[in-house]
Amino acid sequence: MVMEDGTSTFPRHIADTKACEIRDLLDRLADKWSLLVVELLGDGSRRFSELKREIDGISQRMLTLTLRQLERDGLVTRTVHAVVPPRVDYELTPLGASLLAAIEPLVGWARTHRDDIASARDRYDVSA
Amino acid sequence: MVMEDGTSTFPRHIADTKACEIRDLLDRLADKWSLLVVELLGDGSRRFSELKREIDGISQRMLTLTLRQLERDGLVTRTVHAVVPPRVDYELTPLGASLLAAIEPLVGWARTHRDDIASARDRYDVSA
DNA sequence: CGGCATCCTAAGGGATACTG
DNA sequence: CAGTATCCCTTAGGATGCCG
Numbered sequence: 001m002v003m004e005d006g007t008s009t010f011p012r013h014i015a016d017t018k019a020c021e022i023r024d025l026l027d028r029l030a031d032k033w034s035l036l037v038v039e040l041l042g043d044g045s046r047r048f049s050e051l052k053r054e055i056d057g058i059s060q061r062m063l064t065l066t067l068r069q070l071e072r073d074g075l076v077t078r079t080v081h082a083v084v085p086p087r088v089d090y091e092l093t094p095l096g097a098s099l100l101a102a103i104e105p106l107v108g109w110a111r112t113h114r115d116d117i118a119s120a121r122d123r124y125d126v127s128a
Numbered sequence: 129m130v131m132e133d134g135t136s137t138f139p140r141h142i143a144d145t146k147a148c149e150i151r152d153l154l155d156r157l158a159d160k161w162s163l164l165v166v167e168l169l170g171d172g173s174r175r176f177s178e179l180k181r182e183i184d185g186i187s188q189r190m191l192t193l194t195l196r197q198l199e200r201d202g203l204v205t206r207t208v209h210a211v212v213p214p215r216v217d218y219e220l221t222p223l224g225a226s227l228l229a230a231i232e233p234l235v236g237w238a239r240t241h242r243d244d245i246a247s248a249r250d251r252y253d254v255s256a
Numbered sequence: 257c258g259g260c261a262t263c264c265t266a267a268g269g270g271a272t273a274c275t276g
Numbered sequence: 277c278a279g280t281a282t283c284c285c286t287t288a289g290g291a292t293g294c295c296g
Contacts, residue, residue, distance in 0.1 A: 019184065021238045022163050028245075030158035032289075035150050048258055056147065059290055064259065074248025085257040086296085095244055102237035109230035110149040116223055117156075120202025160269075176278055187270055192279065213277040214276085 028073060033058055033066045035103065038092065041076065042100040045091035075099060156201060161186055161194045163231065166220065169204065170228040173219035203227060 029035050036055055040046065046054070052063055067090055070076040075096035081087040092100065157163050164183055168174065174182070180191055195218055198204040203224035209215040220228065 018167055018235070019164055021235055021242070022167060024242065024245075025234060025238045026158070026160070026163065030154065032154070035154065036147055039146055039150060052258095060259075061261095061291085062289060065289090072249055072252040073245050074252075080258095086259085088258060095241060095248070098241065099237060102233045105230045105233050106153060107146065107149055109227060110153045113223060113226065114149070114152065117152075117201050120223070121200055124200040124202075180278095185270095188279075189271090189281095190269060193269090208278095214279085216278060 028069075031066070033062055034070060037063075037066055037070060037090075038075065038096060038100055038103070039107075041090060041092045041096065045089050048088050048090070051090065070096070156197075159194070161190055162198060165191075165194055165198060165218075166203065166224060166228055166231070167235075169218060169220045169224065173217050176216050176218070179218065198224070 029038075033055065036058075037051065040051065040054060048063070048067075051067075052058065052060065055063070058066075067076060067078065071078050074093055077091050077093055079089045079091070081089070157166075161183065164186075165179065168179065168182060176191070176195075179195075180186065180188065183191070186194075195204060195206065199206050202221055205219050205221055207217045207219070209217070
């Protein structure tokens with residue numbers, strides 16, 4: 001924030017406030033798969049093998065790790081059904097759903113500005 | 129999307145549509161520093177050394193790489209002033225500003241649900 | 257089916273030294 | 277001041293094999 005006298009109240013190190021929040025955000029979502037899983041579960045609960053099939057290219061290991069972390073953060077519930085063969089369902093919690101809502105603007109931005117970025121890249125690359 | 133008859137029009141592989149957009153998004157922003165730089169520049173233009181000072185822990189190398197990529201994607205402009213010592217200013221483009229706006233809901237979410245996540249984690253960790 | 261445990265590599269990114 | 281170049285190390289994450 002810039003005051004009328006020209007001084008600024010913005011912290012010299014953004015680490016103080018915003019940076020911490022953003023860091024949290026990145027630590028939680030900025031991996032290769034978390035956002036994809038959240039987005040998928042937004043469409044409804046899924047079992048492990050369904051997620052594995054629907055998320056192109058994910059390994060079993062990474063799906064497990066991703067789901068565990070989402071569960072730990074309270075974004076996803078894990079429900080084990082005592083049947084044979086075993087069946088495990090994953091579902092967004094209300095908190096997870098609220099995250100999904102907060103992500104939508106960003107996904108929308110990516111969609112609408114996809115071309116802008118592509119052309120900006122082309123311009124940059126030819127000039128270089 | 130789930131139809132009235134219970135069938136779903138949601139693609140089996142989300143790679144088809146949403147996943148691509150999300151992938152784009154992640155490729156662009158899911159690194160350690162890009163979001164931090166964008167957020168900082170949202171407060172106004174900065175020169176290289178200012179960014180370096182304000183972003184706690186970033187190396188000269190990574191700041192350069194991050195800024196180059198943001199410039200390439202058309203999110204940031206780089207202005208070199210022909211003075212000595214050299215002075216280079218970085219500023220958000222309109223596209224960059226629109227991205228910042230799209231990020232705000234997410235940053236807000238992180239702030240409001242910070243405690244929810246922390247307590248969810250504690251619960252998970254003690255039960256494990 | 258839904259996982260762990262192990263191994264292994266590719267890439268991200270820090271530290272340092274040099275330059276216009 | 278604002279980079280570039282080089283080296284090096286840590287980590288994400290893929291492949292594979294085993295188990296309840």
